[in-house]
Amino acid sequence: MKNEYDVVVVGAGPGGSMAAKNAAQRGLDVLLIEKRQEIGDPVRCAEGVSKVWLKKFIEPDPRWISAELKGSRIFSPDGTMIEMAEEIAGAEVGYVLERKIFDRALAYESAKAGAEVMVKTRATDLIIEDGFVKGVKVMHLGETYDIRAKLVIGADGVESKVGRWAGIDTSLRPDDIETCAQYLMSGTGLDQDFCHFYLGNEIAPAGYIWVFPKGQGLANVGIGILGSRSGKKHAIDYLDEFVKNKFPKAKILEIDVGGVPVSGSIERTIANGLILVGDAARQSDPITGGGIVNAMETGRIAGEVAYNAISRRDLSTNTLQEYEKRWRAKIGLDIDNSLIVKNTFITFTDREINALAHSLKGVNFTTMSLLDLLYALFKANKKILWDLRVIFKNVIKYDMDFER
Numbered sequence: 001m002k003n004e005y006d007v008v009v010v011g012a013g014p015g016g017s018m019a020a021k022n023a024a025q026r027g028l029d030v031l032l033i034e035k036r037q038e039i040g041d042p043v044r045c046a047e048g049v050s051k052v053w054l055k056k057f058i059e060p061d062p063r064w065i066s067a068e069l070k071g072s073r074i075f076s077p078d079g080t081m082i083e084m085a086e087e088i089a090g091a092e093v094g095y096v097l098e099r100k101i102f103d104r105a106l107a108y109e110s111a112k113a114g115a116e117v118m119v120k121t122r123a124t125d126l127i128i129e130d131g132f133v134k135g136v137k138v139m140h141l142g143e144t145y146d147i148r149a150k151l152v153i154g155a156d157g158v159e160s161k162v163g164r165w166a167g168i169d170t171s172l173r174p175d176d177i178e179t180c181a182q183y184l185m186s187g188t189g190l191d192q193d194f195c196h197f198y199l200g201n202e203i204a205p206a207g208y209i210w211v212f213p214k215g216q217g218l219a220n221v222g223i224g225i226l227g228s229r230s231g232k233k234h235a236i237d238y239l240d241e242f243v244k245n246k247f248p249k250a251k252i253l254e255i256d257v258g259g260v261p262v263s264g265s266i267e268r269t270i271a272n273g274l275i276l277v278g279d280a281a282r283q284s285d286p287i288t289g290g291g292i293v294n295a296m297e298t299g300r301i302a303g304e305v306a307y308n309a310i311s312r313r314d315l316s317t318n319t320l321q322e323y324e325k326r327w328r329a330k331i332g333l334d335i336d337n338s339l340i341v342k343n344t345f346i347t348f349t350d351r352e353i354n355a356l357a358h359s360l361k362g363v364n365f366t367t368m369s370l371l372d373l374l375y376a377l378f379k380a381n382k383k384i385l386w387d388l389r390v391i392f393k394n395v396i397k398y399d400m401d402f403e404r
């Protein structure tokens with residue numbers, strides 16, 4: 001470890017590794033630091049990801065793919081099932097990853113591109129001079145070091161501190177965070193071709209339960225709920241009830257707990273000399289909580305913008321605006337649309353969720369675009385058209401822009 005780099009990236013999750021790789025590929029001198037001793041471990045993720053999206057960033061490798069899915073099955077509270085083909089089921093359906101290996105592979109990609117990677121190295125504060133972030137203070141094997149950098153990229157996940165240290169408001173209200181609990185289970189007897197989602201306020205208030213097959217009879221069985229709506233019960237209590245009813249004979253091999261930001265886009269993700277990416281920038285999807293591909297995409301943009309800004313020798317927010325503009329154009333729009341849907345969805349009673357599911361029964365989801373899906377929904381449920389009018393407008397605009 002030197003005491004000066006072009007870029008220091010804090011956090012070796014998908015966002016940080018993509019940022020480090022893309023900055024290093026362009027010839028920048030990059031340090032990627034990770035507080036844990038093993039990148040990717042422990043896992044706090046259901047590990048679902050869209051094939052199409054993932055292939056934009058990295059060639060799929062059987063070493064980190066646990067299962068390949070045909071689609072998803074969504075169950076309403078009364079058990080009505082909607083089946084969706086993988087292509088339209090969203091950014092979390094396609095592959096189920098082995099993130100312990102996947103995250104490590106991404107960090108390895110950044111090292112191959114020339115980045116220096118340091119584990120057991122925790123950022124403890126930023127170095128700030130004359131209103132500019134100028135590096136990070138780190139703790140490595142009990143020693144503290146100051147590492148200077150032209151730009152710092154904060155990719156330190158949901159519990160991010162880097163943004164706050166730079167004066168960016170990344171705080172999450174109780175309604176902005178899903179609390180999650182997950183078991184890795186064996187012996188679920190699950191159909192290994194589909195991931196399953198279970199909806200309903202009784203079983204998962206303002207959230208859902210997921211069952212993602214991992215091959216060889218294994219599955220990630222988890223729950224995300226809005227803590228503010230769940231009364232005295234914790235996420236793990238709801239999960240235990242579900243598991244007891246659904247998989248009474250299955251065995252728990254691993255327990256993960258964690259949080260997912262579902263706030264929609266925050267006001268600012270840059271400061272002078274600093275960019276935030278991924279969960280640290282609250283860029284995960286407010287409906288599903290999925291954030292792997294968004295973190296990878298914003299990490300990639302951050303690496304490119306780092307190169308442009310350093311080449312221009314201007315690390316001010318004026319130049320770093322390029323990052324804000326680029327990620328907000330697609331991901332920002334998507335997550336803000338998702339937030340509108342989520343805020344509408346969490347007001348639904350179980351009866352209304354059942355009614356929605358009944359209205360979609362028999363619809364062919366193998367060939368549908370999101371726009372077709374919305375049309376089908378609205379045709380059957382005119383009442384929700386008004387609540388979701390903004391997203392409807394945005395989707396039409398996006399489809400038209402895309403076709404142009």
Ligand SMILES: Cc1cc2nc3c(=O)[nH]c(=O)nc-3n(C[C@H](O)[C@H](O)[C@H](O)COP(=O)(O)OP(=O)(O)OC[C@H]3O[C@@H](n4cnc5c(N)ncnc54)[C@H](O)[C@@H]3O)c2cc1C
Pocket residue numbers: 010011012013014015016033034035036040044045046047048049091092121122123124155156157158160180181182222256257258259260277278279280284289290291292293295
């Ligand atoms: C239970 C659960 C299930 C989920 N399921 C899915 C899913 O199926 N699909 C999906 O797409 N998303 C899912 N997510 C969300 C997904 O895990 C995150 O969106 C994604 O990991 C974000 O990537 P990231 O790089 O921004 O942050 P992270 O992957 O969280 O990486 C941040 C890294 O920064 C490190 N770090 C933190 N602080 C410091 C510091 N001070 N110094 C150095 N290093 C530091 C951390 O150790 C960590 O390695 C799930 C989340 C949870 C909690």
